[in-house]
Amino acid sequence: MAVETVPAELAVLLRREAMLLDQRDYHGWLDLFTEDCRYWMPVDPDAADEPDTLCHVFDDHARLTDRVWRTANGAHTEDPPARTARVLGEPVHLARDADEVSCFTPFLLLYSRRGRQETFGGSYQHRAVTTPDGWRIREKRIRLIDGQSALPALTIIF
Amino acid sequence: MTTSVNGAEGNALDLVLPDRVHRDVYTDPTVFEMEMENIFMHTWVYVGHESEIARPGDYKTTEVGNKPVILSRDRDGAIHVLMNRCRHRGATVCQWPTGNATSFRCRFHGWTYDQAGRLTGVAYQEGYSGLDKSALSLESAPLVESYRGLVFASFDRDVPTLREHLGPALEFLDRFIDHIPGHGLRAAPQAQRLRYPANWKIQMENSLDGYHANFTHASFFSIMQARTAQPAQYVSAKRTSDSVALGNGHAMLDQRVAAGPALRRRLDTLPGAPAPGTDLDALFGVPDGEQLYAATPGPGFNLAIFPNLALVGIHLREIHPVSVDRTDVVLRPMLADGGPDPINRLRLRYHELFYGPSGFGQPDDLEMFDRIKEGNSAGTDPWIRLDRGLDREVTEADGSQRGDITDETPQRGQYRQWRALMAKQW
Numbered sequence: 001m002a003v004e005t006v007p008a009e010l011a012v013l014l015r016r017e018a019m020l021l022d023q024r025d026y027h028g029w030l031d032l033f034t035e036d037c038r039y040w041m042p043v044d045p046d047a048a049d050e051p052d053t054l055c056h057v058f059d060d061h062a063r064l065t066d067r068v069w070r071t072a073n074g075a076h077t078e079d080p081p082a083r084t085a086r087v088l089g090e091p092v093h094l095a096r097d098a099d100e101v102s103c104f105t106p107f108l109l110l111y112s113r114r115g116r117q118e119t120f121g122g123s124y125q126h127r128a129v130t131t132p133d134g135w136r137i138r139e140k141r142i143r144l145i146d147g148q149s150a151l152p153a154l155t156i157i158f
Numbered sequence: 159m160t161t162s163v164n165g166a167e168g169n170a171l172d173l174v175l176p177d178r179v180h181r182d183v184y185t186d187p188t189v190f191e192m193e194m195e196n197i198f199m200h201t202w203v204y205v206g207h208e209s210e211i212a213r214p215g216d217y218k219t220t221e222v223g224n225k226p227v228i229l230s231r232d233r234d235g236a237i238h239v240l241m242n243r244c245r246h247r248g249a250t251v252c253q254w255p256t257g258n259a260t261s262f263r264c265r266f267h268g269w270t271y272d273q274a275g276r277l278t279g280v281a282y283q284e285g286y287s288g289l290d291k292s293a294l295s296l297e298s299a300p301l302v303e304s305y306r307g308l309v310f311a312s313f314d315r316d317v318p319t320l321r322e323h324l325g326p327a328l329e330f331l332d333r334f335i336d337h338i339p340g341h342g343l344r345a346a347p348q349a350q351r352l353r354y355p356a357n358w359k360i361q362m363e364n365s366l367d368g369y370h371a372n373f374t375h376a377s378f379f380s381i382m383q384a385r386t387a388q389p390a391q392y393v394s395a396k397r398t399s400d401s402v403a404l405g406n407g408h409a410m411l412d413q414r415v416a417a418g419p420a421l422r423r424r425l426d427t428l429p430g431a432p433a434p435g436t437d438l439d440a441l442f443g444v445p446d447g448e449q450l451y452a453a454t455p456g457p458g459f460n461l462a463i464f465p466n467l468a469l470v471g472i473h474l475r476e477i478h479p480v481s482v483d484r485t486d487v488v489l490r491p492m493l494a495d496g497g498p499d500p501i502n503r504l505r506l507r508y509h510e511l512f513y514g515p516s517g518f519g520q521p522d523d524l525e526m527f528d529r530i531k532e533g534n535s536a537g538t539d540p541w542i543r544l545d546r547g548l549d550r551e552v553t554e555a556d557g558s559q560r561g562d563i564t565d566e567t568p569q570r571g572q573y574r575q576w577r578a579l580m581a582k583q584w
Contacts, residue, residue, distance in 0.1 A: 038429075041516065043348040051430070052499060054348035054491060054506050056516045060429040063511075066381045070518055074377025076525045148255070150353035150486045153521030 006091045006103045010128050013135045014105055018086040021157055026068040029157065034129060038139045039064050041158060045122060045143035056147065056154065067157065077155040082113035084156055091126075099130045100138065111156065118152065121145055174577045176570065177545035181534045184357035184542075190482035197465050197579045198223030202301075202310040202323045204467035204476060205229050205239055207490065209307065209344035215258040215273060221478050222299070222311060228252050228262065229309065232273035239299040239311040240275040251296070262296075271296050306335050307343060308467075308474075326405035326558060330461045334469045337457040339449045341494040345474070346506065349490040350514040354524045356531040358466075358479035359576075361487055364523055365460055365468035365475060366409045366568035368393060368401055369546065374526055378518045386423040399563040403571025405556075407464025411563060414458035421455035428507040430500075442498045450494065450501050454508050462568065464575045472505055473513060483531065489513055544569045 020029040041057040089106035111118040127139035142158045170189050173180035203222050206229045210218050217230040226242040242250045244264035251262040263270040270279035275296035299311035303320040398416040403409050438447035456472040468475040478486040491509040493502040512519035547565025561567030
């Protein structure tokens with residue numbers, strides 16, 4: 001049986017997304033999302049795929065826009081800002097539904113700020129859609145393996 | 159010469175004065191060890207909400223001070239707080255955060271304890287002569303009591319009753335517990351856990367700090383102002399509201415008058431919030447949808463129960479001292495027990511807006527705790543000032559002290575209780 005792969009343009013988008021975040025181009029990053037998007041990180045990385053669970057982050061486009069503003073301009077935890085470096089694994093195709101594709105991408109994120117380094121890891125689950133402007137992200141779910149452990153302030157965008 | 163309990167003249171009580179505390183209260187390991195004993199082993203400590211261990215056999219692991227314990231409900235429904243330490247060689251007997259079990263078995267050598275901590279099984283017992291199993295139960299808190307679902311334990315039998323201890327705070331505890339019309343509270347199945355590299359008392363003070371909000375949380379207020387088209391700051395030079403040192407170290411910050419309308423408007427910003435003008439009774443499928451929804455921001459005050467609990471927004475906040483310069487904080491939002499799922503979903507969204515490691519408010523508190531840790535040792539002035547509003551504070555007929563919401567009245571009350579417990583010889 002042929003194994004379906006993630007469309008090449010979508011794989012490029014995921015790598016570009018990581019680059020924009022590492023470069024702290026948050027507004028450029030937000031442009032990759034659709035107006036009906038969801039960006040979320042449940043406390044329990046194994047939580048079911050529905051919203052009746054406590055999350056560290058649960059954003060629609062409006063709250064995500066506020067988050068971008070806060071990370072870029074407002075949060076004391078970003079003054080001075082953190083630097084991040086992300087390493088993505090190869091995205092794995094999960095499902096296709098009409099013009100939507102879901103995929104799973106392992107990540108490792110190194111965080112450095114004011115002499116302190118942290119390491120975060122887990123996976124991203126993207127649901128992306130083709131639009132006249134190319135692929136756009138309709139949903140990004142972050143599974144943080146430390147989601148239920150004691151966490152420091154996480155005002156970076158994952 | 160600094161005052162320190164490590165110094166020749168050492169006395170922890172010299173570190174806390176009525177209007178200031180010495181910076182060493184945050185950093186001295188000897189003070190921390192004294193606190194773990196004199197405070198956490200000799201007063202009522204909050205250990206959990208009954209809904210977290212609702213059924214017989216349910217347990218959760220947590221800490222009293224920096225000691226690992228198991229909160230366990232036995233088959234008869236009684237609640238126990240057990241030291242999570244095998245009486246044989248000291249290993250923990252339970253590793254899971256929550257679960258349901260008929261017994262706790264130490265996997266090192268197989269010693270087995272029941273839900274009440276009684277030693278029921280010793281492997282190859284003939285190797286011991288005259289082993290008295292009844293003397294080798296898991297150590298347990300002699301006093302475990304609930305107040306309307308909130309479970310407290312004391313490892314010292316000789317303390318005031320829980321009701322006496324909580325007495326000055328009962329009015330506000332009840333208001334929190336009753337803040338959802340027609341429904342009791344149940345804990346959300348998940349909790350957020352935060353850590354910061356500084357002393358536990360900084361969080362204790364901060365849960366009742368009405369002075370910091372406009373500055374530490376300036377970005378949050380900017381966002382809310384933009385989203386709700388309403389001034390979101392509720393503290394100014396003009397007196398708007400009160401802070402109260404209730405007694406026994408408990409304290410309250412009253413935001414009901416000043417922040418009430420702003421809290422209601424914040425609901426409109428929640429992901430999935432009903433559009434203004436929606437028939438909420440129809441939407442939630444209940445006759446009191448409007449009242450249920452209006453309760454989403456909680457009762458509108460912060461309450462702190464000395465030493466390790468605060469009730470803020472709609473969450474129960476547990477302070478877990480790990481070491482003198484490391485603290486964990488657990489946040490457990492409370493939901494409407496038996497309430498409509500969409501209401502409870504919106505309660506989660508409300509909590510996530512400000513709180514947790516990625517909320518729009520709480521990370522900035524953690525940053526300030528970090529900055530205290532960084533700056534505290536600098537210079538020759540060792541004092542942390544807690545004198546704001548000292549001259550305008552009023553002592554009420556019930557013995558409580560009342561100040562402006564921006565005053566350090568609550569913190570002075572907390573440290574009075576700290577001093578009283580640290581001064582006792584046990």
